[in-house]
Amino acid sequence: MASEKYVLKMNRQYQICINLHGSRQLSEASVSCDWKLQQILRRYEHIIKQERQLEQEENDVGYTGVFRVCGQLLGDLEQLGWERLVYINPSFQEIHLQLLDDGNRKHVLKVQLGSEYPKERPKCLTDLPAKFEVHWTAHSHLQDIFTQFQHIVSLYQEFWDMMGEIDRNTWVLEPEKPNYSAVHRRMAISSGASLQITVDPKHPRVLPECRFLGADQAVSSLRESMDKNIQFWNEDTSLLDNLQMLLGITFPSPSNSKKEDFSVECGICYAYRLEMEIPNEVCNDTRCGQPYHQSCLYEWLRALPSSRQSFNTIFGECPYCEKPITVRMPMK
Ligand SMILES: [Zn+2]
Ligand SMILES: [Zn+2]
Known part of the structure; x- marks a missing residue:
């Protein structure tokens, strides 16, 4: 036939x-x-x-689907430029395209094509701080997705510049390996205190949401300094410079310290990272200041008859110095 x-x-x-x-x-x-x-x-x-x-x-696609999608795709890639292609699977259903942005950062767009491509809207996987909604019509092609991806990547240049400066010049305790979509950073200030910021990726120069973590006495002076200097926040300078001005400090960085100085392990399980958790609960006694994972401290205090529970909070004694310590039930 x-x-x-x-x-x-x-x-x-x-x-x-x-x-x-x-x-x-x-x-x-x-x-x-x-x-x-x-x-x-x-x-x-x-x-x-x-x-x-x-x-x-690849029985689910069938050879006709493979041949048709393949033919269409080769034409699309020809137009897009082969240098964009970083991966393609044998059934031509998944392709990865790369893009270098103005800051020389490499972004990968993962596209999954259905057997009805280009009639059917492809699925896209990206690493961006916002959802990537592809505008797709019956006449759209791979190039259209890529152009839309290029556009959205160009919108976040300033955000990645600001976050990149923080990543290079401070000890970021969380996330462990920040990706392009991560809008949070937790930066070490001292062995007992850190600052967590949540940045608006569309307005990265605006004062971010700030949360201090650590023992009361370690963070109270930082809070005071922040209240005093907040009026001097200047959107013409970088996020890192503004934060340092706000707190009246220079963040410890890879140029002057070791990360181990700030990632003090939990006093109960002796580990730093416990699944996704890092030791967030700190004993408020000035001489002690021992950090614990919330779940470790909760389980420890719950098992002791001397502890008292009220709603979701347990009141007990620090396993190290026996001074009063409280912990809330971890959210599962
Ligand atoms: Zn622990
Ligand atoms: Zn203690």
Whole structure:
């Protein structure tokens, strides 16, 4: 049947004929071609066999879908530029495209194509501080998604500049490895205190939401300093410079300290990171100041008869110095 034969032309005018013999399985197809091309392909026989095996495993798409999507996609990539392509899976259903932004940061757009592409809207996976909603019509192509991605990446340049400056010049305790979508940073101030900020990615120069973590005596002076200096916040200077002015400090950084000085482990389990948790509860006694994971301290105090519970808070004694300490029930 003519419709089951695919004749492909290549640059050097070789012809390949794929005959499916009325079957819907690519593995049962036979391939015939010029004698010259046969000699060239003989060297790659094992690879071709492997590819056919993979195609066969993609039963959900079927060969017609694969061929059609593949043909469309090759044209789209040609227009987009092959240098954009970083990954494509054997069934041509998932492709990853890269983009270097103004700050030389590499962004990857992951696109999943359905068998009805381009009629069907592809799914996109991105690492951005906002949801990436693709505008798609029956006439849209891969290039349209990429242009929209380029546009949204250009909107967050200042946000990533500000966050990048913080990441390079302070000890970021959380997130452990900040990605492009992360709007939070928790920066070490001293061994017993840290500042968590939540930045508005659309307005990264505006005063962010600030939360101090640490023992009362360590953070009370920082709070006072913040209240006193808040009037001097200047949106013409960077986020990091503004925060340092606000608190009247220079954040400890990789140039003058070690991260271990600030990531003090929990006094109960002796670890720093417990799943997603880091030691957030700190004993308020000036000489003690021992940090604990909230869940470790909660379980510890709950097991002791000397502790008292009121609603979701437990009142007990610090396992180190026996001074009063309270902890709320961790949220699961
Ligand atoms: Zn612990
Ligand atoms: Zn203590």
